Amino acid sequence: MEANGHEHVIEVTDLRRVYGGGFEAVGGISFSVRRGEIFALLGTNGAGKTSTVELLEGLAAPTGGRVRVLSHDPHTERAAVRPRTGVMLQEGGFPSELTVTETTRMWAGCVSGARSPQEALALVGLTGKARVRVKQLSGGERRRLDLALAVLGDPEVLFLDEPTTGLDAEGRRSTWELVRALRDGGTTVLLTTHYLEEAETLADRLAILHQGRIAATGTPAEVTATQPSRITFELPESHSPGDLPPLDALGACGRETDGRVVRLRTRELQRAATALLMWAERTGVELRGLDVRSASLEEAFLGIARDASAADPAREYAA
Known part of the structure; x- marks a missing residue:
């Protein structure tokens, strides 16, 4: 405790x-x-x-x-x-060859204090399949039956x-x-x-x-916060990425460009977004397609896996 x-x-x-x-x-x-x-x-x-x-x-x-x-x-x-x-x-x-109800009833006989088969099937939305044989269920329906037995x-x-x-x-x-x-x-x-x-x-x-x-x-x-946030936008033809303030002035830790599309990486999202918008206001630049967002769990997951591999490149994957 x-x-x-x-x-x-x-x-x-x-x-x-x-x-x-x-x-x-x-x-x-x-x-x-x-x-x-x-x-x-x-x-x-x-x-x-x-x-x-x-x-x-x-x-x-x-x-x-x-x-x-x-x-x-x-x-x-x-x-x-x-x-x-x-x-x-x-x-x-x-x-x-057993029906969904027969399967649930059989499993209930092995479980202490089991719910009724009807209650378990209702929890996972399989009431309408109660008399259907297991072999006739779709893959998704079998997964729901798996869950019904797990919570029985x-x-x-x-x-x-x-x-x-x-x-x-x-x-x-x-x-x-x-x-x-x-x-x-x-x-x-x-x-x-x-x-x-x-x-x-x-x-x-x-x-x-x-x-x-x-x-x-x-x-x-907490896990997603370990990875940088990002700000993505497109500059007009009158400006190029080289016209942007330095990274430290924007509070950014990295920058990627694809033509006029710019992606900033930052660990200070509010500061970076504010500095970028103030620069755009001063210079009269329209930031097209502006997208400001924190890192997703997917980005954190990939970043953590990449960093871990770089730190220990000799270790093989576990089974």
Whole structure:
């Protein structure tokens, strides 16, 4: 328990996972997740996300370090952890001949305090598919069935591995609403996703894994703040990029040009925007297509991955 009263329901300390042949997939990472929080694990393919989540779910023992879920070791004390957690894997592997209701009812028989199949299917928008055989579901519908089974036991901790893969835009938004509702009801959610918009929208905090190590962690705003903001505009034919004030006068840390289109990079967005507009006012220049924005999570993600690779170019990608 933290001093401020926020309980850590997931605690990871110096976690390592080494596969046969000495290949280190997870290289000594540490993070924690508070009760009632959505925490996202991000990373490029092979960054170590799945290897980490499997250790949190208790599917394997770590090579080194310590994992605690709800104050228990999820591998050696699985019986104390599993009834209180829900897991949505990347692939469910359902019996294809069973109907959606039969599949949900079968799974409910393995879960303590399960919701009714009707309630679980309603949560994920599958009521209309209750009598349909699993083999007749679309890929997106199977993902929704995966999610229904993961929340069947009203878990305290929910692990979601790429939860919206294969869903259309409407299905993705509906899933986001459900995940938020679960969080608001006290469920702690740890998710992996390749959709950076999803992480930026849902996550209270996140960690970016790169080559088996944590390259950045914090709220989405804190992580994006590590990268420069940008100001983009087009100069009229009467002016060229060389007419602009020096970078230090604009509060900019970099400049790119493509003909008359200019992109400034800055860590002082308000100062740079103000200086640029004052210059334009003084000189009577119209800045066409002016676009001022902070870095996106995607830009931060790519920048962090690039910086991490440059700092440790000899390390191979984790599996």
